[in-house]
Amino acid sequence: MIDTQPRCENPACGLPIVVIPGHRRRQYCNDTCRMAAHRARILRENQACYEALQLQLALHEREVWRERTFTDKISVK
Secondary structure, three states, X not given: XXXXXXXXXXXOOOOEOOXXXXXOOOOOOOHHHHHHHHHHHHHHHHHHHHHHHHHHHHHHHHHHHHHHXXXXXXXXX
């Protein structure tokens, strides 16, 4: 049997949602779940930006190190 009752879209919850005929479809079981899902979404987005910036910084530092290391060896000879 397939469960056709809608469930809360908060990944940490998933409780069934009461369907009220004539009303719009609810996505979350309550405001707490709605805010928790929003905060989790924002956290994921910020984490992705942070990781991209860390990678960019590491690449820049490696390039600076290469320039410093190889220009020093060339000027020493």
